[in-house]
Structure formats: structure tokens, C-alpha cells
Amino acid sequence: MSTSAELPFGRFDEAWTAVERPELLAPPVAAALQEWADAEPGVPVRSVRLVDTDPERADTAAFCAAYDVPAEVSANCVVVAAKRGGRTALAAGVVLATTRLDVNRAVRRHLDARKASFAPVELTVAETGMEYGGITPIGLPDGWPLLIDAAVADTPYVLIGSGRRRAKLILPGAVLAQLPGAQVLSDLAVPAPPAED
Template identity: 50%
Template sequence: MGDTTTPTWAPALDRPGLLAEPVAAALRALTPEDAAQVLVAEVDPGVADTAVLVEATDVAREECATCVLVAGRRDGEQRVAAATVRGSDRADVNGLVKRALDVRKASFFPREEAVAASAMEFGAITPLGLPAGWRVLVDGAVAALPRAVVGSGVRRSKLALPGAVLLRLPGAELAEGLGRPSA
């Protein structure tokens, strides 16, 4: 491993320029106690992906979490869920997410649609600040993290917060077994 750096964490609400606008709005809507626990650190956009972030910084793989957008249709209605799992896992899209959405087929959002619908940058989509009505499925392993490192809505920064705070977001629900070990 090469030299690693330590991200400089600061209260996220003190650094709104490092947040996508829907993420900043979601943080302002949290209780003051929860908002105070959310930190942000500027990172090189080239290290925003989990594997590169872990290699380039002192952020541990075990504390990283990823958020993927999944959708399916039922009776002509699009149903959307954000699946949040550890960075070392993959979301059980064809099992748990499909059942949660109550659809026959669940698929990842195409890149352009994910960016447009979330108002966040691809590769930085986070469970904070997603559109109302979207389900936010949080794997139990993520919810149990004392510090979960997630996207900030922009690739130039990361958020760190207790995993339990994710369960207090609008639309959030605990989804035990959502994360499956990657092959």
C-alpha cells in the first residue's frame, strides 16, 4: 500500500459547499443532535470510489457504505429504493430489494436517470436527501457502524456519520441481510 492521508473531518453543516443541495437540505432537516454527528471531508474526486478511497486514505473498508438506486414497475407505477450496504458487499437486488418494492423485476437505475432523479453526482449518491417517497433500505451491518463513510452527493467529499442516523432518515428502514458478500 502507498502512503495514505487522513481526511480532515468537519461538521457537515459548516461546509455546505462540499454537499449536493438535496444533501444539505436533508442535513438541515435532521434533529440538531443527529445533524451534529454528520461530518464531511474533502477528498480528491479521483479517490471517491470505495476501493481507491481505502487505498489512498486511512478510511477503513469496514466503515465504508455504498448506496445504489434500484427501481421496478408495478401497475404502471415506478417504485424506487436506495439500497445502502457496506462497501465490501453487494445489494441483494433480485431478492430482498425486489420483494421490498413488490415488483417482478428490479434493476439498477441507468446512470443518467440516477443522476437526474437524485440531483447528485454519479458515484456520490447517498441515502441523505433522496426524493420523498423513495424507500431507503439500510443493511443492518451499516446501521450498526459507529462511523459509516458514505457519499455526500458530490464526488469531491465524503460524509461520516453513525449508521444509526441513517435509520432516522425519511423513508428509511432496516433491511437485515440486504448486503451480500461480494464474490
């Protein structure tokens, strides 16, 4: 166990190396981290930290306010359904919380899809084995394209989901680029619309 003083940002009561607390992770996430640890003991899996949080504050804006996390280091993982020729393929995109995933242009073009849209919640949960509001790029199904905005990969440390609403992961952005199926793109995100009053 460690204290939040060892984390690069945020105000949390406790933090751990994620692979040591599989019970706080969605099963596919815990399995992916353990597989990673078995294949490459030490780095980079040891750099993935876990913070246990209030699931009622899992949404980005509420979370950032409650735990003193800048939106610029918080990343969202979005599941996309890409359609072409009567077939639908699922993929994931990761962008900073200060932006939004450019589904209609960048994602559609990169996946060579006729149409791309956010995947329905029920499908996302069923296919990932994760809770909505906690979707993470770690532990996604084999074969899924994982599109990562370059700004995420360039961020020294980012906060992402853990597969569950109650916990979050903190890790170097560059580590996400090493995940299976990951492709770093410079045009994946567009500015988020201004918040409504």
C-alpha cells in the same frame, strides 16, 4: 474546522461538521442537513462529519486505499428501479462495501416488484440531484423507500457519499436508520464477489 484526529478512522487533512460546509455538498444533501439541524438542533446532525477528498479517488476501492479507510466501514448507496404492473418506482439501498445489494431477491421481494434492477446513471443523477459516485441516502427525494442493511446500521461509524464525488460523510450507522423512509433489513446484502486479479 477540525483535524482528522477527531475522526473515528481514516487519514484526512481536514474535517468539519457537515452542516457547516454546505458548499461542499450536493444541494439536496445540504438542504436535508439544514432542515434536520433546524428541526433538532445538536444531535444527531452534529455527528455528521465531512471530509474533502480527491474526486478522482471517489470509487470505493481507490478511496479506501488512498485515505486509509477500512472497507468494512465504507457504505455504498445504490439507486434501484422497481417495476410492477407497468409502473417503475425508484428506491435506494445502503450496504457495506464488503457486500453487494441483493437486488434480484431481497430488494425485489421487499418492494413487491416483479422486476428490480440498478437504475440507469442518467436517471439516478437526474432524480437525486447528486453526482454519480457520490450518491448518498441523505437528501433523497421525498417518498423514496430507503432500505438499509442491518450491518450498516450496526456499524459505530460509516463513511458514505456527500452527493458529490469530491467529499464524503462520516456518521454513526444508527443515524442512517433515522432518515425519512428508512427501513433496516437483515437480508439486504450478500457477500461481494472476490476481487479479480
